[in-house]
Amino acid sequence: MKRKLLGVIDATTYHEDLEDLLTHRSLAALPFAGRYRIIDFVLSNMVNSGIRSVAIFPKMQYRSLMDHLGSGKNWDLNRKRDGLFFFPSPIVDNDGNKIGSFEHFAANMDYFYRSTQEYSIIANCYTIFNMDFRPILNWHSQAKCDITEIHHQDGRSMEMYLIKTSLLIKLIETRHETGYTCMKDVVTAIQNDYSICHYDYNGYTVMIDSIENYFSTSMKLLESNIWKQLFIKEQPIFTKVKDEPPTKYSKSSSVKNAMVANGCKIFGTVENSIVSRGVKIGKGAVIKNCIIMQKCQIEENCYLDSVILDKDVKVDAGTQLTGTTRSPYVIRKGTKQGALMNS
Template identity: 80%
Template sequence: MKKKLLGIIDATTYHEELEDLIIHRSQAALPFAGRYRIIDFVLSNMVNTGIRSVAIFPKMQYRSLMDHLGSGKNWDLNRKRDGLFFFPSPVLESNRNRIGAFDLFAANLDYFYRSTQEYAFISNCYTVANMDLRPILEWHIHSGCDITEIRQKNGKSLEMFLIKTSLLIKLIETRHETGYTCMKDVTNDIHHDYTVCHYTYEGYAEMINSIENYYSTSMKLLKPEVWKELFLKERPILTKVKDEPPTKYEKGSSVKNAMIANGCLISGTVENSIISRGVKIGKGAVVKNSIIMQKCQIEDGCYLDSVILDKDVKIEAGAQITGTAQSPFVIRKGTKQGALMNS
């Protein structure tokens, strides 16, 4: 597999519905499940499949993404041959949120010329799934397809494509003559001679493209049946390793149906919530149905329900903040909040 498949992750997307959470970071670097970033899922799928050359095309606010991925060591991609490649994108407003923009690839065409992999797997950066690509590639080859678009059971595209590397290069080189700007243009056109196939992925998959979707997908992780579909021993979701002490639960604290990462100090009550690393929850504080990101501080006597706190948020003592499952209350990164608030 490592000599057959090239990994390409388009991280240029910017969904305005996620603005409160991605104004300071790439969508690919959005924290998820307490200790991961969204891109960890697609990248781990590639690595677990045997892909050893991965190109990431970021666009804006990608410092946090590069800090998270580094040299690719945690994904075994820090290697002399192949490995992890970053190709920051020029401004391509006309191709915004169009996965696999050919102008984007054309700016780095030498990478594709030098690749030895026969096939390329092109993916968005924001699909949460644990996907084995090997049976998909085998199906693609045996079906005689030129391009395979991966879809969910409901027929919705997962914005993932399999294609011969040589054909991808041809599409990039002839983009001005054909008018094709991205992979979707090709798969939607019925007038060319390419064989376009659709592979139905039967496993669990969610595309994170709005606050509501981010919240609902996160809350589903608290269901054992969903967790077991995503986090498999034989195909682990890899992420940046951080050495932190275990979480400390003080006397009188209460935790029910929650995911809590390392390095936290829990003195209050946590229910149906996801708590990231280094979070402090004070005495008498209640956190329910919420997502609390890294190093947030929730002081004594606070009440939070259906809330998303971005990193480094401080909630002062006695504050009450509530949202709903359909419209969770979001507090941006680094905010200090002390007023009585109800959404």
């Protein structure tokens, strides 16, 4: 009988350095690469690894995450048996940076009791990578490990853990006696009764934890060698499908080394930038080294360099906005930038 995996995604993490982009959404729902959300990567990796039951544990600002995931149809997780499960945390003041909170899991024990999968993979929601978990499961079994912590090739923890589901249940049930509050407590304990193993993953991996990190990771997607490591034909990254028309490019437009999603109208110049769905860029506007999120409107003769526009931002004609690669200029969702205010 084939060993089966249960997928558990901890979506409670909040990084203060990303505050400007997390006012209206959770970190898991942060847009990335034009048409994706960050959670799409770990969720797609689980589905591509044959996982058919995935539980997502969010804490706050999860409406946009629920809207994005829906029934799980786009990931083939809208099933009569197993499928996609959503368990918001009843605990408001727990530490949101501890992956795999046992208190959060304990509030939803029925999910674990009813699972038929022998093993569980517990993962964070904010890592950009493309990984098949099945080789790790085989390695874990052959090495006779109790818990395997997945590491970067440089030795840093990826905050992902492979464990028998029965042992996970035991850790949750005995949390008050042992003092373990999360998976990290278990693997870093000086003394415990478990065999802790480390698996080194050599593929491209970035954990999004700051504006600078988010911006630089996004810009690197414009390099073909990075893109090919993340978007693999045999292991596709799935996302919510939206039926929109192709992007329209006028005769006045100029687009170089850019990712442009569908539904846009481009009348100006776009260079080294990522443009999401439904964006309008006016005639004479110049967009360089920018991340432009969904449904933004940039009017005529604007100049933007090293800028992140969150969703539904309007930039008035003639406005100039300039940031740097280390400190990109960030405009929050739904706001308006005027030429007099920002020139």
